[in-house]
Amino acid sequence: MPLTLATTTPGEPEIFASLQGEGPSMGQPSTFVRLSRCNLACQWCDTAYTWRFTGDNRPHRDALAFERSENQVAMEEAALAERIAALVPDRLVITGGEPLLQGAALARMLAVLDDLRPGMHVEMETNSTVAPHPALDARVNQYNVSPKLAHSGNPADLALLPERLAAWAAEPRAYFKFVIATPDDLDEVRALRETYAIPGARLFLMPEGRSSDVIRERSGWLADFCAANGLRFTDRLHIHLWGDTRGT
Numbered sequence: 052m053p054l055t056l057a058t059t060t061p062g063e064p065e066i067f068a069s070l071q072g073e074g075p076s077m078g079q080p081s082t083f084v085r086l087s088r089c090n091l092a093c094q095w096c097d098t099a100y101t102w103r104f105t106g107d108n109r110p111h112r113d114a115l116a117f118e119r120s121e122n123q124v125a126m127e128e129a130a131l132a133e134r135i136a137a138l139v140p141d142r143l144v145i146t147g148g149e150p151l152l153q154g155a156a157l158a159r160m161l162a163v164l165d166d167l168r169p170g171m172h173v174e175m176e177t178n179s180t181v182a183p184h185p186a187l188d189a190r191v192n193q194y195n196v197s198p199k200l201a202h203s204g205n206p207a208d209l210a211l212l213p214e215r216l217a218a219w220a221a222e223p224r225a226y227f228k229f230v231i232a233t234p235d236d237l238d239e240v241r242a243l244r245e246t247y248a249i250p251g252a253r254l255f256l257m258p259e260g261r262s263s264d265v266i267r268e269r270s271g272w273l274a275d276f277c278a279a280n281g282l283r284f285t286d287r288l289h290i291h292l293w294g295d296t297r298g299t
């Protein structure tokens with residue numbers, strides 16, 4: 052079974068070399084692979100082209116509908132591994148959408164990649180709701196886990212799964228990255244942190260924003276909060292550098 056990737060332009064899979072823009076590895080040169088499909092629907096999602104296809108009327112800020120045929124492309128595992136191996140970075144970031152929905156195929160792809168480029172550092176971005184396939188889990192070095200708060204618009208019974216959150220909190224490879232839009236969101240983070248005993252060293256707060264101006268405005272109060280509460284702050288470096296564009 053091939054993987055389903057997002058596209059940069061119709062037919063062209065979203066595979067690119069860039070700098071990790073968010074979280075513990077911010078600034079690291081990395082190859083990115085963006086998979087299509089998501090099991091959630093965040094109203095501020097900046098990659099709605101991975102899930103909000105024509106006929107999907109779940110609320111989104113832009114109310115855009117994307118043509119599935121233009122925004123998805125199938126790719127065999129071995130072909131994807133070859134594309135990754137041909138790029139310079141020795142780190143790989145797999146994102147989406149929700150990449151763990153395609154865990155078994157990703158594990159097969161990473162097995163091929165390990166033959167072509169042994170020792171690559173593999174980072175997985177995830178929305179926290181899907182348990183990693185065991186064969187995939189064995190090949191991941193780092194999880195960047197982003198549970199979705201109430202302001203995302205997802206019902207909590209879909210977005211915040213107690214069993215999953217407890218498992219990520221206990222997983223030393225997992226770094227939490229909470230997307231924060233308003234100061235009210237911080238109370239929800241505080242409650243989750245207490246409930247699941249998330250260590251501060253593995254908890255990042257990141258401003259929501261798809262433009263440099265919005266991110267900068269929110270960074271002001273969010274960075275102050277992080278400093279006062281002993282939490283880690285992450286910017287969205289790629290938005291400052293390249294704006295909200297595909298393939299960056």
Ligand SMILES: Nc1nc2[nH]cc(C(=O)O)c2c(=O)[nH]1
Nearest residue numbers: 069070071072073146289299
């Ligand atoms: N440069 C860059 N860094 C990123 N870190 C997480 C990303 C994502 O879309 O998940 C992302 C992205 O799209 N670009």
Ligand code: SF4
Nearest residue numbers: 089092093096148178
């Ligand atoms: S979980 Fe991520 S990809 Fe899915 S809708 Fe939310 S922001 Fe978008």
Ligand SMILES: [Mg+2]
Nearest residue numbers: 097098146147
């Ligand atoms: Mg992104």
